[in-house]
Amino acid sequence: MDSLQVSLRILHIVFGTLWAGTTFFNVLFLEPQLRRLGPNISNPVYGALMPVITPAMMLSSVVVLGSGVAMTLVMRWGILDELLTTSWGWAVLIGFIATIGAMVVGFGILAPTGARVARLSKGIQGRAPNPDEARQLGSLGARIETLSRTNFVLILIAVGAMAAARYL
Numbered sequence: 001m002d003s004l005q006v007s008l009r010i011l012h013i014v015f016g017t018l019w020a021g022t023t024f025f026n027v028l029f030l031e032p033q034l035r036r037l038g039p040n041i042s043n044p045v046y047g048a049l050m051p052v053i054t055p056a057m058m059l060s061s062v063v064v065l066g067s068g069v070a071m072t073l074v075m076r077w078g079i080l081d082e083l084l085t086t087s088w089g090w091a092v093l094i095g096f097i098a099t100i101g102a103m104v105v106g107f108g109i110l111a112p113t114g115a116r117v118a119r120l121s122k123g124i125q126g127r128a129p130n131p132d133e134a135r136q137l138g139s140l141g142a143r144i145e146t147l148s149r150t151n152f153v154l155i156l157i158a159v160g161a162m163a164a165a166r167y168l
């Protein structure tokens, strides 16, 4: 294995770990505990975390995608039809599709929904939400939960496919 392949693999795995690890920590530990503590605590915590986490996860996903595609090209240049004719190729393709899905769900839908909650919460700081605001916060919260879980499953599929690829 040459130094380009080793560098791409290190980049890919370091940023993949950061992205997947943050997503898993959020869905498995942070989100359930903050939900239990209620919106007076969870909203300011998410309000402080989101502006830092969202760009870091966007950057990580772009590095993972870029290094993953580069690794695929370096490893199979000239025999790219193996992507469709071998189990290795199918595993990498499934991981690729799951990664694109996670980027669309995470950055295209989840992040803007989180930003809407942050804006709404800012406007009702220091007072109880009126019935309409409470309804909106409730439905946005439920949407965020579903989207976070979808994102979690997609990233889990990508990690599983990647980890299994070379042994298939």
Ligand code: HEM
Pocket (backbone or CB within 6 Å): 012, 013, 016, 017, 019, 020, 064, 065, 067, 068, 069, 071, 072, 075, 088, 092, 093, 095, 096, 099, 100, 155, 158, 159, 162, 163, 164, 165, 166
């Ligand atoms: C959430 C996204 C992803 C994560 C967490 C991830 C993680 C990993 C990990 C941990 C490995 C090392 C597996 C091993 O050495 O056995 C790996 C390998 C690999 N990944 Fe990814 N990956 C992701 C997305 C992608 C994408 C989008 C591509 C682009 C096609 C890609 C292409 C590859 C390739 C070609 C390998 C080498 C497989 C082999 O050694 O046979 N990955 N990935």
